[in-house]
Amino acid sequence: MISSKKVLKIITGSYLFLFFGYLFLPLIFMGIVAFNSSSLPQVSPWEGFTWHWFHELSQDSRMWDALTNSLIVGVSVVCISVPIGLAAALLLTRLQLKSRDLLYALFVSPILTPGIILGISTFLFWDRAFAVMGGLWTAIVAQSTFISAYCMLLIMSRIQRFDRTQEEAAFDLGASHQQVFFKVTLPFLKPALFSSVALAFMQSFENYNTTLFAIGFEQTLPIYIGTKLRQFISPAMNALAVIFIVLTILGALIYEYRRMMERRKEAERKKQAKALKKAMAVQPVPAMQGA
């Protein structure tokens, strides 16, 4: 019995080791190259430590232009996607529609469509319908088609945990629709709205496939990286990769820390509620089935 448990432990351990090795080793190699003086992007032979590639990257004006475009596109996508996502989430959770499942399928369909299709169709549509050539605007619209759906999913999962009696109480006290929305619903949704702003910006900032087809001759940062990587590769790209990786690690740590704190808070709240219930020794009132 003990030996079979041990075997299982060894298998699990080596699987985890291989799995994370597979995920991280390529990224580690890519990172090391950024600090190698060799002008070919390679790990070995090691020709000495250098910050030169970071310096070279910072001198690249096209990189800065592309970064500026990425920021413009990202902020615009957030401004379009979050309000749309919120509206769609409200529509699906608040109305008792017979066709709810069908609408849901329609709303998430942009996520399940290959990105290049969204780029192509947006590009063709704006050209045909409004004679607008591919550029930053079409890239913004094309990205927003599917990023709105991600925002909707995030906001929906929070709305479903909302206790509708709070809104009903506000209505009973004579609050208007706008007051209830801005004073009760929106504050409750705040965490989900913040995360959808972050998610929308990140999705936009790193999108390649959709943007490539929609953007015409303009460049966002991923388009710039893609163009560079198809030509002669300089280790300056590795320097850029290192910056991305460091930012990503920071982001992941913050995200997981917040998630853990939220879980702890929730567990605490449940414990308190249990204790309170016990102390009062009354039958719990069934929660209103609102959503």
Place this chain on the structure above:
Amino acid sequence: MRKVWNQAKHEFGPIGLAYVLIAVSVWMLVMVVAPQLIMLDFSLHPLLFPDEIGGPKDVWTLQNYEILFSNRLHMIIFLKTIWSSLLVTVFALVICYPISYYIAKVARGASVGWLMVGLIIPYWINELLRLFAWQIILADSGILNQAMLWIGIISEPLNFRAGNGAVILGMAYAYVLFMVFPLYNALESLDRNQVDAARDLGASWFRIHRRIVIPHAKPGIAIGCIMTFMLGAGTIAAPQLLGSPSSFWFTELIYTNFETANWNLGAAYATILALLCLVFMAIMLAVFRVSLKELSR
């Protein structure tokens, strides 16, 4: 209909209702449905000179679609896209199922957090950079060739980029994690007591997974497969960065048509790609007997 309208008015108020309706219909009609229809319209028209548009040659035709079936090379590329996306999907499912189960049901305490961070970091890193990492590994003077030369398996560096292998490797690496999170979400809601009860009753490890865990994870498996297949079939980054002139992919075919201004043929091939993913989705939902309703949970 009237009832829904009254309920909606009661629910949102006039201003709120206007906001919801305008936002959702702009999104669905102007950003999703109309562009798809325009793309379909492009695909059903022949490529014409500007002065021929509106003339007698400007008719609806399937000729762009027929090219795929008459051009043997294009067909081979199309089939290659299908089987390599399938390969990547199966690979992702096989290597991600254990990790998802482990994080969702076996690991406890702080290690769950660290494992999640370990998944999120590579998942969030830009797909181009994930492919770039393999460009470096597979280069002629790259680490893999150097290692193999050093061990002595080969005497000359191999050109890994020559065939389709590098693109498939890159696809697998770039999209494998899109399988993990749907699986994890599905498995997390599994009651651990069910597994314990089956084990106490003497069920084998294999049987527990086949009869309890996998049936529970079905919606997650379906979504994970749909996402991975779609990303694999629809990627242009992977062939652009890891392909070679001798390995041409379907997305590159579409891109070339847009570059050479044959938007009609490009639109037709794009429509075919969209249909392929739709068919795959329908098959997955049918095989795993998952309804749209279950996906919406």
